[in-house]
Amino acid sequence: MNNKEVKGSQSLIGLGIAGGVAVGIFVKRFLHWEWGIVVGFLVGLFVSILIASLTGKLQKPPMKFAPGKFRNILVMTFVYIATIFVVIIFLENGIASPWNLVLAVVTLIPGFGLVIVFLDAIFSLDELQSKIMTQGITFAFFSSLMVFFTLGIIELAGLEPIPMIFIPLIMALFMAVGKLITMRRY
Amino acid sequence: MENRLRVLRAEKNWSQGELADRLDVSRQTINAIETGKYDPSLPLAFKFAVLFDLPIEEIFLPDQTELEKIKRQG
Numbered sequence: 001m002n003n004k005e006v007k008g009s010q011s012l013i014g015l016g017i018a019g020g021v022a023v024g025i026f027v028k029r030f031l032h033w034e035w036g037i038v039v040g041f042l043v044g045l046f047v048s049i050l051i052a053s054l055t056g057k058l059q060k061p062p063m064k065f066a067p068g069k070f071r072n073i074l075v076m077t078f079v080y081i082a083t084i085f086v087v088i089i090f091l092e093n094g095i096a097s098p099w100n101l102v103l104a105v106v107t108l109i110p111g112f113g114l115v116i117v118f119l120d121a122i123f124s125l126d127e128l129q130s131k132i133m134t135q136g137i138t139f140a141f142f143s144s145l146m147v148f149f150t151l152g153i154i155e156l157a158g159l160e161p162i163p164m165i166f167i168p169l170i171m172a173l174f175m176a177v178g179k180l181i182t183m184r185r186y
Numbered sequence: 187m188e189n190r191l192r193v194l195r196a197e198k199n200w201s202q203g204e205l206a207d208r209l210d211v212s213r214q215t216i217n218a219i220e221t222g223k224y225d226p227s228l229p230l231a232f233k234f235a236v237l238f239d240l241p242i243e244e245i246f247l248p249d250q251t252e253l254e255k256i257k258r259q260g
Contacts, residue, residue: 126210126212126215127211127215127227128212128214128224129214129215186214186223
């Protein structure tokens with residue numbers, strides 16, 4: 001694959017993500033805008049990777065996952081988000097107790113599925129990349145912990161509580177930062 | 187730990203990517219090992235030895251000062 005094709009796939013995926021986020025903001029009439037951005041991001045990423053893959057423009061990823069592992073993560077993420085949406089719709093329409101609690105806990109099933117496919121993908125990496133990912137996750141875990149403790153204390157001082165959706169976004173951001181820091185060492 | 191991977195790879199006329207594919211690791215890993223930023227695990231070191239048909243100690247050269255230090259302590 002030449003440089004032009006690589007840049008083509010990066011542009012396509014970037015465009016997909018940007019388009020998805022834009023659509024997410026646009027659909028704020030139907031969803032909370034934070035959810036719109038997350039769904040838009042994931043759908044944009046999914047569609048653009050699919051198009052890049054079908055048109056043969058997909059860049060060989062820097063992380064060497066075993067075949068199908070990355071696809072499993074995408075599929076499971078999609079299933080998880082879809083489950084959350086369906087559960088929210090049912091809960092907002094009013095389900096009698098205790099079934100509302102049962103329904104809320106149902107999201108744990110695809111949630112744990114996501115954890116399993118993610119771990120499976122990390123175990124499929126080679127030894128250095130597995131180390132980079134593990135150190136990135138460790139960085140994300142402790143950094144997020146500190147940020148959320150601090151935010152909790154600031155809330156006690158009078159700050160409005162932050163929306164729940166920011167928790168995975170902040171964790172994902174710290175994981176990316178942690179991975180970049182670790183990659184610089186190697 | 188130093189190593190002779192770059193030289194051995196050049197002798198075979200392989201790129202880092204080709205070597206990575208033969209060992210089922212990423213090119214990033216080969217680059218990190220060649221530049222001395224990462225020391226491979228023992229199983230991976232054995233794979234290098236088999237691929238280049240050389241004993242491990244002829245590919246990976248231990249830090250002599252460290253070894254002498256351990257020898258003195260022992």
